[in-house]
Amino acid sequence: MTATATAPARRTRGFNIEKWAWLFMRLSGVVLIVLIFGHLFVNLMVGEGIHGVDFGFVAGKYATPFWQWWDVLMLWLALIHGGNGMRTIVNDYVTHEGARKALVWAIGLAAALLIVLGTLVVFTFDPCNGVLESGVMWETCQAVGN
Template sequence: MATPTIESPRSGRVSPGYSRTPGSRGNFEMVAWLFMRLSGAILVVLIFVHLYVNLVAGDGISGIDFGFVAGKWADPVWQIWDLTLLWLSMLHGTNGIRVIINDYAEKNSTRMWLKGVLYTSTVVIVVLGTLVIFTFDPCPVIDGVAHVADYCPAP
């Protein structure tokens, strides 16, 4: 009885269904895959430092209030930290949901609509979050009255 021979996996034969054409999206998917790994590693550091500063180093959850956020965002380092956390987490999550949509949405029209809603919501959240971080005013003037707290400069 003859034993069957198994070809080496790297023998160069590629199934026609998996052959790449010059216009294939393989490069984009590879970059998206790499982004997920790198952003995930960076997000672990960003999130644990964020949690430590907000919950462990201070007064815990009871210490987080308007004044805490105002004091934190008075420092540009924390603005950039929180902005990086927002952008990376939104892009990381959007890329993950995009992969899920590609895997489970069978019709092209369904896939198109789901991705449209995903991308629109991502842009809205990133833009609004960025505006909040950079336009946050801890010392607002409402109806001509300055609402001065102890951390605001005298009017």
């Protein structure tokens, strides 16, 4: 009785999206931990803590490019990380090819739309937009020249 030897599986060369998605999940997870805990520390522990978080606090943070980029990076990484995780779950559990493709496209479109809208909100945020003369922010907005 002779044993038949099986040839080792051949490795294909080229771009492997699943490998890069796996690597992205690990790296973005580490970066997100730093971004999220930094965000929570500044918002909840520094200054007046949770009692100091109001419209003026957010307006003050978004007046500086550092916090704009911090929040945009956190937003982008969280949405891409979450979308990629949902894509993986859909690929693992949805057996119908058409449904799988539709769901993966829907996840991608939803993530892209939220990224665009969130980025626009952060970079175009103007606390004086629409402030009326009878509003509480009127004097502040007049003082800064808006």
